Amino acid sequence: MASIGAALGLRCTVRALDLQGRARRNWLLTASVAIASGIWTMHFVAMLGFRVAGTPIRYDIPLTLLSLLVAVVVVSAGMLTVGHYAHARFRALTLGGLGTGFGVAAMHYLGMAALRLDGSVGYDATRVAFSVLIAVAAATAALWAALSVRGITGAVVASLVMGLAVSSMHYTGMSAVRVTVSGDGAVLPGATAMEFIFPLTVVLGSFLFLTSAFVALSPTARERADAAMARPVEEIELPTR
Structure with missing residues (x-):
């Protein structure tokens, strides 16, 4: 799920960087929703497998x-x-990577703060740090890919790397968890994973799959221009008498 969100986000970013003004902003916001949905969905799909005896x-x-x-x-x-510092790569990667990385980590630990157990x-x-x-490194790598990757193959590789990095961040954070069960048998507030988390992940996952298919099948303006230039000119045979 993290890789699908990253792939969709990268494709949207490629379109954004070829445009200006409102169109660029809209594509970047679409990329943001895709990447964030992929990261969030990955976290809670993984949490569906979390058990405490x-x-x-x-x-x-x-929460x-x-x-x-x-x-x-x-x-x-x-x-x-x-998008704002597209031509100042170091500044874009530094500011964007730090901010996005800390935000991804905040998302993870907010999600963990929503956990209710006995x-x-x-x-x-140390493991939290x-x-x-890892979250900052993953975010910086994603933003670098957004600025650098243009081809389909590069986008696939970059999205797989980002998905692996996000998953590594998640499981590193989970390895830091220490649970002490009290055994009081108190009634717990909140919803079960199947009541709330599962339906929401299905909705976001469906959004990612459908939007990914749409974006992947629609080439960018640059790709259309490159394809037109690469197309061989057909020779026209004049009729002979």
Whole structure:
């Protein structure tokens, strides 16, 4: 899911960088929603497999939705930074990578803060810090790809690398989790994963798949121009008497 979101985001960014004004902004915002949705969906698809022996698990709905909003806002800020400083690559990568990376990490830990279980959740500080570094590196790599990648093959490779990096950030963060089960048997607030998380991930996943298909099948203006220039000129045979 993270790779699909990254692939869609990169394709939208390619279109954005060939345009100016409102059209560029709209494509960058579409790219932001795609990347953020892919990252968020990856996180909660992975959380569908999270179990703690001795306690059920619930999710606080407002905090879960807030984590999605944070993901969209910070990735949008990063992508708009790329669009604004497209010709100043170092500044775009530095500002955008740091902001987006910390935002992705904030999304992850907000999502974890939404966890409700019969006990307490703690973290190993060193592994948390390492997960944040991975998030910044993944975000910077994604923004670099947004500025550099043009071809389909490069976009596929870049999206797979970003998906792997985002997943690495997630599981590094999860390895920092320390759960202490109290066993009080108290009624937990919130919704179960199947009641809330699963339907929302299906909706976002469907959005990514359908939009990816649409964007992937529509070439950019530059690709159409390159294809036209590369097309061989057919020789016309004049009729002979």
